[in-house]
Amino acid sequence: MQVPPEHLRPFADAWRGLTIADLAEQRAGEDPEFAALIDDMRALTRREWLADAHALAAAMRARGLRAGDVVAFQVPNWHEAGVLNLACAIAGFVVNPIVPIYRDAEVRQMLRDCGARAIFTCTEFRRFDFAQMALRLRDELPDLDFAFTMRGAGADDYATLLDEGRAMPQERAPVDPNGVKMVLYTSGTTGLPKGVLHSHNTVEHILRTSYEHWGVAVGDAIIMPSPVTHISGYANGLESPLVSGTCVILMEAWDAAHALSLIEEHGVTGTVAATPFLVELADAARDAGTRLPTMRWFACGGAAVPPDLIPSAHEAFSNLNAFRVFGASEVPLVTYGWPQDETLAATTDGQVVTYEVRVVDEAGNDVAPGTEGEILARGASMMLGYADADQTAAAITRDGYFQTGDLGNLAPNGAITITGRKKDLIIRGGENISAVEIEDVLRTHPQVRDASVVAMPHERLGEGVCAYIISAGAPASVEALCRHVQASGLAKQKTPERFEFVEDYPRTASGKIRKDMLRADIREKLES
Template identity: 35%
Template sequence: MAMDPILSEQRKQAMRAAGFWSDQTLLDAFSKTVRYDPGRIAVVGYEGASNRRTVLTYSELEQTADRIAANLLRLGVKPGEVVSYQLPNWWQFVVLHLALLRIGAVTNPVMPIFRDREIKFMLTLAETRVLIVPRQFRDFDHAAMADRLKVKVPTLEHIVVIGSGDDRDFEAALNAPGKRIEAATAASADNVVQLLYTSGTTGEPKGVMHTSNTLLNSVRYFEDRVHLTASDVVLMASPMAHQTGFLVGLLLPLYLGGRVVLQDIWNPAKAADIIETERVTMTMASTPFLADLTAEAERRPGAMRSLRTFVSAGAPIPRVLVRQATQSLGAHIVSGWGMTENGLVTTTKLDDPPEKVFETDGCPSQGMEVRIVNGEGKVLAHDEEGRLQARGPGTFVGYLKRPQLYAVDQDGWFETGDLARKDKDGYIRITGRTKDIVIRGGENVPVIEIEQLMYRHPAVQEVAIVGVPDERLGERACACVVLREGASLALPDLSGYMAENNVAKNYWPERIEVFDALPKTPSGKVQKFKLREIVSAGRDC
């Protein structure tokens, strides 16, 4: 399948001339560490269910990646082909990406929370032939779901299961000794190497395509902004199937020649143990993780002694939490903003004054630019609210099979869908969203898709889903409904309906409010801002 990236010669030449694209791939940096320090620890994996700790050196990681690459070739995987895997933060996640780079294939990580509905769409669009899943994770049977998908997805031929114990087990199918792969075509820096789906804020997920050049720019951004080196130990508990986790938990440590410590199931007490044991120096995650770790630090501050930096992005960060975290963790709290399409675009700096750290989402670095425009596209003055646009070396190279949705103008400005202000120093503050989405714990809820599903419920006449503030998760989804005459609908009924339709649990509305009528404009469009005001204030509907 042709990936068809939108990547002009003009952009390539400009990025190289400016020094933002080095034409390196992760394999270049990784191989250098293997050559000069093969015994250095690369990955430490903690599995919550089994309480297992796995350690891989750079040399062991390379040997395993080569075996897996050889076996993927045996399955017929070709350069440019998408290989999908739905894995938690396990060591196999890391080694699969290295193996796919080795043979020029495309990594498509899928969030573990996704179920039949979402994954069927993703695999079909990507024309996936090979899918790798755990046998079971968090009491869900992923292997059984994969079998159901094999019937529904026309291209799906091979299912590999971690922990199945049969001939399709990961160890037997992919990690067994195979032929050497000298003839394989490794990915170049301008090849698409990652396909990552957005969370479907406009009805269905979009497949974001990135190259090594666009991804590694964000990694060098961290190296520069957060002052990281090969001696740093990064904890990654945020899912690596998110861009945050992929960039900071996979690419960053291996690019630097450092160490990543993976936690597959978030547990703040366990995270504190890991930080203390592994002497973790840096981590990045969304607001709920920061809130939980701050509370844990207040109970046992000694465990956090090694932690120097916590980068928080992916959901609105209450300013009071940043202040509490700075005091309790004893670490630099770095606020940031980014997208699947652009990586991390802005962060605060380690030496910023408190008002920047507490009251902004940072400023751009490493060639990224941001600007605020009005409805006509005119650049606004400082401190005026408008549409946030971004451009630079980290900007993606298109949506899979959806070139018409590529909202990048001829000058390279990408329409982010966010509203923001920019101060005189170039620091932005996200103030809202131009699209009505809900961000729950850093995960975008596909509002339109859930609304469409709810419209099919026999009790529902009208529905609009809005986000209500939540101290821990940032937002939770509230379903505002008008019921059919004589009908009733309670939250347990709605939850059961979502489960019956195989909707990921993170997307389920967690509150329901019944209205006689939804507020609308004269043209009939639901005024969601009014609904948010009503449900957030707790007023009668």
């Protein structure tokens, strides 16, 4: 891939040309003892973070990893993930964050697709042995030479690597800020995850400009409950302390009462998180009789946001500005929200600030302001492309716009409002779930002739998974279908939460399934 690719070259002047390795040295020089990354185990200062990252980079090089190699990691929100991410920037490795909900089937496909040479996992977490999965996959995948652990034991554990690296020379590989920094997989409508490629420049740009818009200052504390292996958790959790000088408090798992305690302890000023977290934090604050006066901003997205949610949250806090934002792994934060306008913050999905946006009809023609169409976006924070060149060509227009697959309208004041989706995806608590891959698994059950999977309303997570089944003979039990999906190796979150058994599907004249009608059907059933 030529970097920067053609669609990003018009935005080159917006980049600073710095990697987080450059920024880590700057931050450590400014205030070495500032606690930059905090989890339940450790408060990591800037000096310690940089020293540990150099040690880990040296140890990985000594094991045989070279600049350009892909290093995957599938771990919870632990400070070690931040050390690994910085170590990879120092050594010139490409990171591949993998969300911990994924199991053998998804992880195998991702590692194979990107040719990862190493993976770091936790050992056992939430009753699943990630280390054993990594060893199984290492035996299967020819490119995967190393299966390292974090918070484990033995020669291939993170702690051992740190000890080895401390005695080795500190070196930095020459790294092009325009080059590939990360490959992050996101569910596609075809069922196979797509490898989204970002550079050092694209990630740095989105953080720097969004934080400037939200008034985030050096030294501000941010709480991060979103997975650091997801685009928002990765950027705001692992990178913002280096890009913007913040202190990030990582949460291994979301718990509103614990979040409230951490906010009060550390004087947290804001976060970027899924919508349910805002609802539950507001409820916890009311129950505890506190108004969390240090909290100034909450950017929420990843699930539907009812218009009354924002005003209700504001009533629970003293100084909070909550606002909706819109984006995707391919185009992070197309909108930055409306922090200073409660009405627009509650009724739209944010203000376009640094992107160029078009809204087009089925023929690709621009529609009038306020008219629904597909949202296209381009800008300095846009992905380099997909790992698959054909997927890139299909997703980016000739004039450099990414086709989001989301339907919405753009007002003259720059406000985007999302109205629907062209993509066959389910967004469950901020995670994209492909309907196609669940359908493919269900169709392999001997008692299933066809399966159609759609999103259904979910009170907490925004959307859940509903499967419409046409049976082959006697219908299978719901329990049997759930076991069948779980046995396939898909993440447990992809197991449908509801099954509807039907004789046939509503279809278009050409025979295409009318999923919009299935979504309407399950919505009506749940409402009644």
